[in-house]
Amino acid sequence: MRAVVQRVKSSKVQVDGKVIGSIEAGLNVLLGICKDDTKDDIAYLKDKIINLRIFEDEDGKMNKSLLDVKGELLVVSQFTLYGDVRKGKRPSFIEALGGDEANVLYEEFVKQCKDILGNVETGEFGADMEVTIINDGPVTILLDSKKTF
Structure with a gap:
């Protein structure tokens, strides 16, 4: 994941x-x-994201988590994160899980986050979505439950 x-x-x-x-x-x-x-993988990533200390404390250091700052969470499914472009120029999505099986894991991830945070906003699994992001910092972190990077 x-x-x-x-x-x-x-x-x-x-x-x-x-x-x-x-x-x-x-x-x-x-x-x-x-x-x-x-x-x-769900449990690992959920815990990592919710407890990731990337919000600033009183001294301006990234030392607080989403829980600490009582921040909100928006989760959007994105199978293209498994696009492999090591060969050629067209991505291969052979490693991505699709369809109902992926939706079950996506929904479980969202449920586990809701169990801790309460309200969690989502996209629509499998839909053509338009996502607007006003990045703060900017701060962007890449996570992989298999720890490949």
């Missing part, structure tokens, strides 16, 4: 011109699911 985590001032996701998820200060997470992912 991979995630692009961005500290944001605000973020929203639209489908067909309608806003379906929107947050103020917090984290925007673009989440990719691999065909080898399990509930262990």
